[in-house]
Amino acid sequence: MSTDLAHIRQVMVEADCLYNEEEVEAAIEAVAGQINAELAERNPVVFCVMNGGLIFSGKLLTKLHFPLELSYLHATRYRNQTSGGELFWKAKPEVSFIDRHVLIIDDILDEGHTLSAIIEFCRHAGAAAVYTAVLVDKDHQRKASPDLKADYVGLSCEDRYVFGYGMDYKGYWRNAPGIYAVSGL
Template identity: 80%
Template sequence: MPDLAHIRQVMAEADCLYSNAQIEAAISRVAEDINTNLAERNPVVFCVMNGGLIFAGKLLTQLDFPLELSYLHATRYRNETSGGELFWKAKPEVSFMDRDVLIIDDILDEGHTLAAIVDFCRHAGAREVHTAVLIDKVHDRKARPDLKADYVGLPCEDRYIFGYGMDYKGYWRNAAGIFAVKGL
């Protein structure tokens, strides 16, 4: 069990990269783009758990067209600060054969998890797979150079971040902003 004093200290020392207001404005902009592009596509929307939960919740209320919603849970982190092998906790249970799919996730970092999810959906018969991420980390370590999110809320420097669904050792997903861990 993590030391709660340490968890609190991480927040106290963290750098705020984006405020709640900046994030909300970015989510509204992403929603406008998705409304323009997917309103007539009858998409199946998958929230990637747990990180995508807050972004998806805020985004979905601004989408003004019918959609089918579900979730999936794939992770490489398991409450650690570095990723390992992809682990499926819950695969999609809603059929998306010959339909557009929108994957909503918290962050595009190196992209291993998102790439695996996109590939899974394509191989399982999705007509087209779209991706929306709240944060796109700016660095040159992407899993595949061609992997880019279709909808991006905000770019982010290459630091260890948390808040708005992203965690630090399982904590601070609930932080109302995007914060960087001091020294990471």
């Protein structure tokens, strides 16, 4: 099945810009300041959640002014009823979590099922503490758990389909220079 690039381009033309590049960059700077203040002495291992967390991680990491170990993970959650909550690891972490402070960086906290499962995986693997940083926290009441909150949040957004800075629309526009909402969604 081929992708309709005309449609993909039209989505960008019609999209609503929720945050421009300058606003997103300022939010990343603020998140970095919080992390520098709180994790600099904790020797964290930092994981980028692929693919969405790639851009946020890349921009954030250069602003963290302390030694850290970096890795990535790529996991998806099956959404059928018989295996809900289980992760399918496309790339499992290869760094030991035992007695380590772990920082997970992702693009968005939407419902949070995958992020919750990753946090639980890290805790089960022996992490001393698990922290989460997201560029965007979507404002709605459908979180996997009412207690699920990211430790570090760049921006919040309304409950719309968003893309840019790592978030995608049908696999496209992760590279958009701002955070956009699909018109009508």
